[in-house]
Amino acid sequence: MASDLTLQAPPGAVIRVTARSGSVTVTGEDRGDVVVTGARDANVNHDGSIEVKSRSGSVSVRCPQGSDVIVGANSGRVELRGRLGDARVTVGSGSVVVDHVERLDARTGSGSFEIAECAGECRLKTGSGRIKVARAGEADLASGSGAVAAERVEGAKVKAGSGNVEVGLAGPGRLDVKALSGSVTVSVPRGTHPTTRLKALSGHVQCDCPVGGEGEIKVKTLSGNIRVVER
Amino acid sequence: MSEPPEGAVVFTDIVGFTEFTAQHGDGEALALLNRQEKVVRATLPDDARVVKDLGDGLMLWFPEAVSALGSCLALAERFEEEAATDVPLWVRVGMHWGCPARRGADLVGHDVNLAARIVDVAGPGEVLLSEPVRELVDGRVQGLRLDELGPVVMKGIPDAVPLFRAALD
Numbered sequence: 001m002a003s004d005l006t007l008q009a010p011p012g013a014v015i016r017v018t019a020r021s022g023s024v025t026v027t028g029e030d031r032g033d034v035v036v037t038g039a040r041d042a043n044v045n046h047d048g049s050i051e052v053k054s055r056s057g058s059v060s061v062r063c064p065q066g067s068d069v070i071v072g073a074n075s076g077r078v079e080l081r082g083r084l085g086d087a088r089v090t091v092g093s094g095s096v097v098v099d100h101v102e103r104l105d106a107r108t109g110s111g112s113f114e115i116a117e118c119a120g121e122c123r124l125k126t127g128s129g130r131i132k133v134a135r136a137g138e139a140d141l142a143s144g145s146g147a148v149a150a151e152r153v154e155g156a157k158v159k160a161g162s163g164n165v166e167v168g169l170a171g172p173g174r175l176d177v178k179a180l181s182g183s184v185t186v187s188v189p190r191g192t193h194p195t196t197r198l199k200a201l202s203g204h205v206q207c208d209c210p211v212g213g214e215g216e217i218k219v220k221t222l223s224g225n226i227r228v229v230e231r
Numbered sequence: 232m233s234e235p236p237e238g239a240v241v242f243t244d245i246v247g248f249t250e251f252t253a254q255h256g257d258g259e260a261l262a263l264l265n266r267q268e269k270v271v272r273a274t275l276p277d278d279a280r281v282v283k284d285l286g287d288g289l290m291l292w293f294p295e296a297v298s299a300l301g302s303c304l305a306l307a308e309r310f311e312e313e314a315a316t317d318v319p320l321w322v323r324v325g326m327h328w329g330c331p332a333r334r335g336a337d338l339v340g341h342d343v344n345l346a347a348r349i350v351d352v353a354g355p356g357e358v359l360l361s362e363p364v365r366e367l368v369d370g371r372v373q374g375l376r377l378d379e380l381g382p383v384v385m386k387g388i389p390d391a392v393p394l395f396r397a398a399l400d
Contacts, residue, residue: 090352
C-alpha cells in the first residue's frame with residue numbers, strides 16, 4: 001500500500017501533477033496542507049507550487065479547497081473532486097471528471113468529459129469522446145466524434161464532428177454551434193426572445209421559440225437537423 | 232536548395248476530414264484538400280515550404296519563428312472564416328522549433344516527432360506551440376496571447392512538455 005506524503009503548502013499554492021499512466025485524483029477540501037498518495041515524487045518548488053510526478057498506478061492529491069490545479073497525463077482517468085480553483089488538464093487518452101472548479105481548460109485525445117460545475121469559463125476539447133456539462137459560465141466545447149451536452153451555460157461556442165449537440169442556455173446569452181453531421185437542439189428559458197441564425201446545409205430547421213433581440217443563437221450544420229425550443 | 236538547420240516544424244490537420252469524406256464522397260474531399268492547399272500556399276512566406284502532404288494535413292517548414300506563427304494563425308483564421316460561410320471544418324496546428332535531420336527534402340528526427348505529437352493535442356481551430364517557439368515569439372507579435380496548457384505528457388516522448396495555445400486578441 002502506498003504511503004502518504006504530507007507537504008506544507010503556502011497559501012494559494014498551485015498543484016502540478018504529471019502522470020505517465022494510471023488515474024489521477026485531486027481533491028480540494030477543508031485543509032491547509034497537501035497530502036499525496038501513490039506518487040513517485042512530490043516536492044514544493046521554489047515558486048511555492050507543489051510538483052507531483054507519477055509513472056504508473058493511481059495517484060491521489062488532497063489539497064486546500066480553491067487550489068489551482070494543472071494536470072498532465074498520458075493515459076488514465078483524471079478526477080477533480082471537491083472544490084478547486086482554476087484547472088488545466090491535458091490527457092492523451094482518458095476521461096476527465098470534475099465536481100466544481102472556478103475555471104477549466106481541459107483536453108483529452110480520446111475520452112469523455114463529465115463536468116458538474118464550472119463557475120466561469122469552461123473550455124473542453126476531445127478528439128473522440130462525449131462532453132457532458134451540467135453547469136458552466138461561458139463554454140467553449142469541441143468534440144471530433146462524440147455527443148456534446150451542456151445542460152445550463154451562460155453562453156457557448158461548440159464545434160462538433162459527428163455527435164449530436166444539446167445546449168441549454170441559462171438566459172439570453174450568445175451561442176455559436178457548428179456541427180458536421182449531428183443534430184443540434186438548443187433550449188432557452190420560456191419567454192426568451194433570441195435572435196436566431198440557423199442554417200442546415202442538408203437538414204431540417206425548426207424554431208419553436210419567439211424570436212427577438214435577446215441574445216443570439218447561431219447554429220450551422222452540414223447534414224444534421226436543428227431545433228430551438230423553450231423549456 | 233540550402234536552408235538553415237534550425238527552424239519551425241509545423242503540422243496541420245483538418246478536423247473531421249474522415250467523417251466529411253465518408254458523408255460527401257471523395258470528390259468533395261478532394262476539393263476540400265485543394266482549398267486547404269490553396270489557403271496554405273497563400274499564407275506561406277517565400278522562405279517557407281510544404282515538406283509533405285499527409286492526406287488531411289500538411290507538414291511545413293519555416294526558417295523563422297515569428298513568420299511561422301503568423302502564417303499558422305492566419306491559416307487557422309482563414310479556416311474559421313470558411314467554417315462560418317461554407318463547410319464547418321477546422322484546421323488545427325502544432326508547432327515546434329528545432330534542428331531536424333534532412334533526408335533529401337524530407338525532415339526527420341525527434342523534433343519532427345514532437346511537432347507531430349503537438350498537433351494531436353490541439354483542438355479544432357487551435358494553434359499550439361512548444362516552449363522553444365514561445366521563447367522566440369513572446370513579445371514579438373502584437374496582440375499575441377499565449378496561454379500555458381501546463382506540462383503535457385505525450386506518447387513516445389520521455390518527459391512532459393510545456394505547451395502553449397497561441398491566439399490574437
